[in-house]
Amino acid sequence: MTAETPGVRREFMKGNEAICLGAIAAGCRYYYGYPITPQNDIPEYMSTHLPPLGGTFLQAESEVATINFVLGTSASGKRVMTSSSGPGISLMQEGLSYMAGSELPAVIVNISRSGPGLGGIAPSQGDYFQAVKCGGHGGYKMPVLAPHSVQEMYSLTMLAFDLADKYRNPVMILGDAIVGQMKEPFVPTPYIPAVTTEKPWALTGCAGRSRQHIKSLYLKDNAIEVHNWKLHRKYQQMQAEEVRAELYRTDGARIAIVAFGTAARVSKTAIQWARREGIPVGMLRPISLFPFPSAQVHAVARDVDALLVIEMNTGQMVEDVRASTPFHDRIRFLGKPCTMPTPEEILEEVRRLAVEIFPAEVRA
Amino acid sequence: MKAQVKEPFTRQVFWRPKSLVDVRTHFCPGCHHGIAHRILAETIDHFGLREKTIGVACVGCAVFLYDYIDVDVCEAPHGRAPAVATGVKRAQPDKFVFTYQGDGDLAAIGTSEIIHAANRGENITVLFLNNTTYGMTGGQMAPTTMLGQKTATSPYGRDFKNDGYPIKMTELLATLEGTAYAARVAMCTPAQIRTTKEAVKKAFEMQRREMGFSIVEFLSTCPTNWGMKPAEAQQRVLGEMSEYFPLGVFKERQQADCL
Numbered sequence: 001m002t003a004e005t006p007g008v009r010r011e012f013m014k015g016n017e018a019i020c021l022g023a024i025a026a027g028c029r030y031y032y033g034y035p036i037t038p039q040n041d042i043p044e045y046m047s048t049h050l051p052p053l054g055g056t057f058l059q060a061e062s063e064v065a066t067i068n069f070v071l072g073t074s075a076s077g078k079r080v081m082t083s084s085s086g087p088g089i090s091l092m093q094e095g096l097s098y099m100a101g102s103e104l105p106a107v108i109v110n111i112s113r114s115g116p117g118l119g120g121i122a123p124s125q126g127d128y129f130q131a132v133k134c135g136g137h138g139g140y141k142m143p144v145l146a147p148h149s150v151q152e153m154y155s156l157t158m159l160a161f162d163l164a165d166k167y168r169n170p171v172m173i174l175g176d177a178i179v180g181q182m183k184e185p186f187v188p189t190p191y192i193p194a195v196t197t198e199k200p201w202a203l204t205g206c207a208g209r210s211r212q213h214i215k216s217l218y219l220k221d222n223a224i225e226v227h228n229w230k231l232h233r234k235y236q237q238m239q240a241e242e243v244r245a246e247l248y249r250t251d252g253a254r255i256a257i258v259a260f261g262t263a264a265r266v267s268k269t270a271i272q273w274a275r276r277e278g279i280p281v282g283m284l285r286p287i288s289l290f291p292f293p294s295a296q297v298h299a300v301a302r303d304v305d306a307l308l309v310i311e312m313n314t315g316q317m318v319e320d321v322r323a324s325t326p327f328h329d330r331i332r333f334l335g336k337p338c339t340m341p342t343p344e345e346i347l348e349e350v351r352r353l354a355v356e357i358f359p360a361e362v363r364a
Numbered sequence: 365m366k367a368q369v370k371e372p373f374t375r376q377v378f379w380r381p382k383s384l385v386d387v388r389t390h391f392c393p394g395c396h397h398g399i400a401h402r403i404l405a406e407t408i409d410h411f412g413l414r415e416k417t418i419g420v421a422c423v424g425c426a427v428f429l430y431d432y433i434d435v436d437v438c439e440a441p442h443g444r445a446p447a448v449a450t451g452v453k454r455a456q457p458d459k460f461v462f463t464y465q466g467d468g469d470l471a472a473i474g475t476s477e478i479i480h481a482a483n484r485g486e487n488i489t490v491l492f493l494n495n496t497t498y499g500m501t502g503g504q505m506a507p508t509t510m511l512g513q514k515t516a517t518s519p520y521g522r523d524f525k526n527d528g529y530p531i532k533m534t535e536l537l538a539t540l541e542g543t544a545y546a547a548r549v550a551m552c553t554p555a556q557i558r559t560t561k562e563a564v565k566k567a568f569e570m571q572r573r574e575m576g577f578s579i580v581e582f583l584s585t586c587p588t589n590w591g592m593k594p595a596e597a598q599q600r601v602l603g604e605m606s607e608y609f610p611l612g613v614f615k616e617r618q619q620a621d622c623l
Contacts, residue, residue, distance in 0.1 A: 069451040098440075205459050216439060
């Protein structure tokens with residue numbers, strides 16, 4: 001069922017709004033945020049649509065406060081979301097570390113902009129490291145999902161809530177100004193919960209049970225070591241069960257693009273054009289950036305002559321690609337920091353690669 | 365509550381509050397945290413709130429609140445307790461939500477969170493323990509440190525030219541529209557302890573009646589980091605501390621003020 005199927009109810013919305021629709025469908029009734037471009041459609045939508053549903057929208061005094069509102073509501077056992085962009089996500093890192101340490105679920109949306117610093121409001125994938133390697137202290141992980149369409153902004157948000165509850169862990173949606181601001185049709189598929197929503201650990205007052213705590217401080221004996229190994233096992237389980245990637249026209253491909261989000265979306269057009277020219281090119285699109293689809297990257301790298309990593313930064317995910325496969329000499333990189341690559345630019349790069357890798361065939 | 369041995373012709377007039385866990389605390393001799401904890405537990409019992417209370421612990425000596433008070437407790441990052449409490453209260457408006465914060469936590473790193481929680485009239489209760497120093501980290505200068513006070517990071521005494529002045533948070537918060545109740549108390553004498561208990565009850569009452577943000581500041585000792593004997597520390601609270609940080613009620617909203 002796609003947006004093109006006749007007779008299916010479709011919505012025509014911005015990606016940012018589709019995130020809100022997905023969150024509400026997944027039962028999220030609490031949203032906290034602070035204004036920052038290019039994600040303001042999210043708090044604006046939530047402030048309009050949550051109160052009539054009996055939900056709560058609250059604008060915080062800072063992103064530091066925002067993530068701690070989220071922490072408190074999550075500790076209460078409710079589904080809760082916040083969104084921001086790079087500078088605001090930086091301010092949330094403290095809270096994210098505490099939430100990971102305290103094992104609290106929530107969905108955090110980063111509609112990223114260019115940086116570092118105040119940077120600009122142009123689309124960028126410069127927050128890959130911060131999201132995937134986790135910018136807070138102490139060493140933790142969180143699932144990171146990278147939508148490349150408005151449809152995925154909707155459906156991956158629903159998935160993010162399930163993953164957050166399944167692992168009792170924050171989950172990040174990593175988008176950018178393009179996928180957040182663009183409008184396209186999508187199908188608001190019904191939400192089917194993949195996990196139980198019961199949260200016996202939530203702090204609801206100790207009626208009929210002994211008191212409970214949500215905490216990340218472990219001072220006694222080797223308690224913090226035990227806690228770290230427990231978290232580590234959880235992250236290993238994520239790596240075993242939550243890898244998501246799309247293979248796009250990899251049949252017979254000798255060049256494989258590796259790209260996520262907006263860069264992958266643009267690459268699809270370039271791949272169609274290149275295929276028409278007879279260049280056997282396809283794409284591996286990581287949907288989960290953590291866990292990273294390392295095995296899939298290696299499997300593709302084995303079968304092609306070149307892996308072309310395309311990112312809207314100067315090279316971040318490419319390090320994870322290198323770590324996934326020993327075929328380092330096959331890895332090429334095309335970076336467009338703080339702007340969107342055009343299909344023409346990608347096509348040009350693919351053509352250049354084709355000439356370099358199989359000159360005789362191309363000339364023929 | 366421990367079983368008490370009843371002697372003939374005696375009557376039990378003193379017992380451990382139900383909400384106070386029967387364990388030894390980590391607090392130093394002469395520290396007032398223990399008194400404040402007991403008053404908190406007694407007040408929870410007084411209103412029968414034990415099973416519907418969620419406490420928010422700060423970073424500092426008071427972080428072990430969850431070991432001592434027999435209620436659900438959430439730990440907050442340093443200074444963020446009012447924001448965490450906001451998240452809890454918004455999700456569970458029918459529950460009783462309090463924070464327990466020290467002066468480093470509330471008056472330095474958490475200034476933004478406390479001011480905006482008060483200004484929103486967030487219906488939570490804040491118990492604020494001011495001992496003019498960072499106790500847990502070893503007695504460094506706090507925003508509440510008195511002028512001339514020597515600490516680990518003001519070894520020559522706090523000098524306003526370098527460090528500014530000790531901040532009076534409760535007076536500041538009392539100026540905000542959202543604040544329903546703001547009082548400063550001490551716990552050096554039985555009479556002061558009785559006054560303190562009344563103030564904490566008032567603060568609880570504000571939340572129970574949904575009248576808005578309430579805060580009680582406890583002037584407290586830190587004999588270990590002040591380098592004083594408990595009795596000397598007590599005298600310091602009664603003397604120079606109470607002179608600079610006057611005791612009293614700075615704001616008390618009446619029911620009729622709440623529209």
